Amino acid sequence: MPQELAYLKESASQTAGPYVHIGLAPGAAGFDIYKQELGHDIIGPNAKGERVRVEGRVIDGMGAPIKDVLIEVWQANSEGNYAHPEGGGSVEDGFRGWGRVISDFETGDWSFETVKPGKTKGRNVGIQAPHLNLWIVARGINIGLNTRMYFADEMEANAKDPVLSLIEWENRRGTLIAERTVRDGAIVYRFDIRLQGEDETVFFDV
Numbered sequence: 001m002p003q004e005l006a007y008l009k010e011s012a013s014q015t016a017g018p019y020v021h022i023g024l025a026p027g028a029a030g031f032d033i034y035k036q037e038l039g040h041d042i043i044g045p046n047a048k049g050e051r052v053r054v055e056g057r058v059i060d061g062m063g064a065p066i067k068d069v070l071i072e073v074w075q076a077n078s079e080g081n082y083a084h085p086e087g088g089g090s091v092e093d094g095f096r097g098w099g100r101v102i103s104d105f106e107t108g109d110w111s112f113e114t115v116k117p118g119k120t121k122g123r124n125v126g127i128q129a130p131h132l133n134l135w136i137v138a139r140g141i142n143i144g145l146n147t148r149m150y151f152a153d154e155m156e157a158n159a160k161d162p163v164l165s166l167i168e169w170e171n172r173r174g175t176l177i178a179e180r181t182v183r184d185g186a187i188v189y190r191f192d193i194r195l196q197g198e199d200e201t202v203f204f205d206v
Contacts (some may be wrong), residue, residue: 039101042073042114044094049078049118052187054149054178055111058103058136061196065108066138073099073112074133080118116187119157129157129164136193146204149191152179167202175201 054073057065075097076082081089083097091097103110114132122128132149150158158164158177167173178191193201 039072039099041094042075042096042099042112043077044092044096046092047077047095047115048092049115050187051113052116052189053111053113054132054189054191055109056178056191056193057108057110058138058193058195060140063197065103066140066195067103067105067108069103069108069110069136069138071101071103071110072135073101073114074135075114075131076117076120078115078118080120080130082120116151122162125162127160129154129161131161131163134193141195145195146206147193147201148176148204149178149189150176151189152177172202175199 058069058071060066074082077091077095077097079089081091083091083095099112099114101110101112117130117132119130120128130151134147134149136145136147148163150161150164158173164173164176167176175194178189181188181190195201
């Protein structure tokens, strides 16, 4: 360290607090700033494929839901293409493949509407099973957590997925699998994220 900077001390760490919602989801924090907030529409009006709802909670080590969570999701379209130049192919007009949701401040529930993604080509790892990439921040989390959500009805693809195969214990792989149900004619996948404890969700260092 240069001598002229030797007097500077490291700042205290700070977990994500209310400023996360003010900056990234101001409507939820009570600020009516934008006509449409960034991140609400993941797939646009022209996306092909199976329409699904994904819902869940983020649960702390005591088993209680965390009620100030912000989750960002990245995904491919139903043909396995991402919405960027190296995404592997074309996507539908209006398909972002990215979204941002927050939990209900009273219940901790979060949800979003999307289409089920297709298999994707991974970088030097072969074909990956359909999945969602999730990034989680909340009060009490120093650094955003990265995880994935796979689909329980894709058993054959999941068994061959190169990322899931890196997880040694099968029961740990299960923490990344969302169960499928049908509710009022709609397809719903349930995915609870556990931060600590016996069933702690697998997180990735990316």
